[in-house]
Amino acid sequence: MIKELFEREMMKKSLESSAERSTDHNHPSEMTQCARQFWYNINGYDYSDLPSLSMVSIWEQGHALHEFLGEVTERIEEFKEAHIEKVVREEEFNTGGHSDLVVTMQDGTPYVIDFKTTGASKFKQVKKHGLPDDYIWQTNLYMYMLKQMHPRKYKDLDTAYVLFINKSPIPSEIFEAQGKPHLKDNTSPLYEVKVEYDEDLVETEILPQAEYLEEVRTYEDPPERELSDTCKFCPFRSLCLGDEKDEILKELG
Numbered sequence: 727m728i729k730e731l732f733e734r735e736m737m738k739k740s741l742e743s744s745a746e747r748s749t750d751h752n753h754p755s756e757m758t759q760c761a762r763q764f765w766y767n768i769n770g771y772d773y774s775d776l777p778s779l780s781m782v783s784i785w786e787q788g789h790a791l792h793e794f795l796g797e798v799t800e801r802i803e804e805f806k807e808a809h810i811e812k813v814v815r816e817e818e819f820n821t822g823g824h825s826d827l828v829v830t831m832q833d834g835t836p837y838v839i840d841f842k843t844t845g846a847s848k849f850k851q852v853k854k855h856g857l858p859d860d861y862i863w864q865t866n867l868y869m870y871m872l873k874q875m876h877p878r879k880y881k882d883l884d885t886a887y888v889l890f891i892n893k894s895p896i897p898s899e900i901f902e903a904q905g906k907p908h909l910k911d912n913t914s915p916l917y918e919v920k921v922e923y924d925e926d927l928v929e930t931e932i933l934p935q936a937e938y939l940e941e942v943r944t945y946e947d948p949p950e951r952e953l954s955d956t957c958k959f960c961p962f963r964s965l966c967l968g969d970e971k972d973e974i975l976k977e978l979g
């Protein structure tokens with residue numbers, strides 16, 4: 727009985743949090759998402775596919791870890807300045823949001839830091855194959871916006887770090903308890919990837935995409951489908967794919 731009460735309110739709270747997200751400007755994370763999904767969102771369509779409670783639980787673990795990292799940030803003496811959830815904004819293409827963390831080191835070097843909480847398999851994948859493009863876009867856009875907002879302060883802002891946090895690492899104590907050998911260095915739940923500011927990427931790809939999203943805002947009908955793996959988790963997949971949904975999702979693997 728208690729379980730059902732928690733399940734009901736977990737789902738309601740998660741949907742309320744999604745609904746609170748502002749739709750009057752374009753978020754950096756939307757730059758690499760499907761424009762059709764973006765269109766459904768900004769036009770206030772109800773989700774046709776609710777997330778599972780397991781998905782809600784995974785998201786909440788991520789939020790809790792973000793908060794913990796924010797608290798830890800305040801203890802790091804090497805940071806002369808640290809702005810958690812720094813507001814970033816770009817007026818021309820109506821883009822904005824919050825960067826997880828923007829720091830200035832004691833020697834004056836600024837960095838954008840983006841936290842990404844992942845499951846064990848994605849964590850392993852990033853270590854093996856490197857950073858997915860959407861994170862490169864997102865961090866470059868943050869750096870671009872900060873340079874636009876504070877040209878003097880952030881003129882030397884040319885580096886971002888994406889800090890991955892493995893939500894389900896296997897602690898070394900478990901290996902020890904099982905009598906298995908392990909490398910201590912491999913057991914950190916954190917992994918960082920450096921991203922250098924890429925002006926060419928910003929000018930030729932990111933800003934044109936931001937301009938396109940502004941154009942999509944004026945569309946009366948949704949833009950064409952952009953079928954990809956993302957469709958499997960899209961909250962509008964039944965609405966968008968209609969009767970073809972099962973077949974299309976099966977083809978996507």
Ligand code: SF4
Binds near residue numbers: 762763953954963
């Ligand atoms: S189902 Fe796929 S194509 Fe349709 S809106 Fe969602 S992400 Fe876009």
